[in-house]
């Protein structure tokens with residue numbers, strides 16, 4: 194299995210090319226080795242450095258740092274989620290704990306953005322859990338009750354209200370909640386790469402193929418070199434099992450997304466010039482769709498278990514056709530050929546979460 198860079202992602206294509214990319218070209222010894230430089234690995238590196246800035250930390254990635262799932266997502270930062278299970282009292286206790294973790298994540302991102310003055314199109318505009326199916330009103334109401342019980346402000350919206358806010362009559366029901374942030378994920382993660390602490394050495398385009406524990410040391414191998422470390426932290430997302438870690442507890446799912454070009458003034462006016470918005474699905478694995486600050490539409494409406502892990506252009510085009518159909522259903526008046534980029538990525542799913550979130 195080889196992880197490679199590609200130029201399909203619309204968020205990444207908006208960024209300047211990186212300079213000063215270092216690959217691993219000799220053996221190293223370190224205190225901590227972090228494998229995978231997405232949001233998880235970059236955050237771990239930052240935290241470890243905060244705890245002890247004398248430690249020798251190596252962060253290594255098979256491709257360019259931050260250019261995996263971390264740049265390729267839909268850019269939602271949310272406090273509450275719908276498909277997390279909340280039908281029993283025990284579920285609700287777990288749900289509350291998860292929301293606290295999500296809130297801490299949001300607080301940490303906000304603090305980071307403020308400290309480093311990051312421009313990542315951060316917009317606290319809330320989020321819509323929406324459906325075109327009238328029968329989903331039952332789920333929407335039950336979720337709204339839960340949110341009210343937990344003290345989260347929310348509102349049920351009907352088709353008319355949704356049309357005026359989103360510019361489409363496609364949705365029949367939605368729960369709107371304040372706790373949702375939209376941002377440009379490529380810009381955020383790029384800034385995290387650019388501001389790594391001094392005691393973190395970053396090596397990119399350097400894949401770890403295997404590792405072994407010898408007494409209290411760990412040896413890790415790229416194709417040509419070795420890193421010897423006291424501690425190792427795996428932050429490889431959907432590639433975890435390829436390094437023989439938690440093989441029986443997780444599996445990868447592949448998501449694909451597309452981003453359109455900017456809508457013209459005329460096209461934007463025709464759909465009612467809506468403010469930036471983000472819709473999440475009421476049903477598990479339904480469509481995520483958002484209108485960006487610069488008037489693009491992002492859509493993710495596929496999720497699949499598949500092998501091999503990367504998609505060729507032909508396969509991506511087939512998913513892009515599904516995205517096009519999704520956009521067309523919502524915005525009939527827009528032309529057919531407005532998708533500018535499409536991409537895919539593997540994500541880690543824990544077996545326990547998967548069954549809880551998808552079986553209702």
Ligand SMILES: Cc1cc2nc3c(=O)[nH]c(=O)nc-3n(C[C@H](O)[C@H](O)[C@H](O)COP(=O)(O)OP(=O)(O)OC[C@H]3O[C@@H](n4cnc5c(N)ncnc54)[C@H](O)[C@@H]3O)c2cc1C
Pocket residue numbers: 196228229230231232233234253254255256257258259260261262263264265266267268269270399400401402428429430431432433436448449450493537538539540
């Ligand atoms: C289309 C799509 C939409 C999404 N939408 C959202 C959203 O709106 N909100 C949200 O919160 N999440 C969303 N996600 C999920 C989110 O992107 C991931 O949860 C997040 O990127 C995980 O970050 P990470 O650092 O764990 O993984 P990644 O960013 O994937 O980083 C893992 C890194 O590990 C590296 N790696 C793997 N194996 C090796 C190896 N053997 N040696 C060296 N390096 C290795 C990879 O190259 C990669 O850079 C979405 C994902 C996708 C694909």
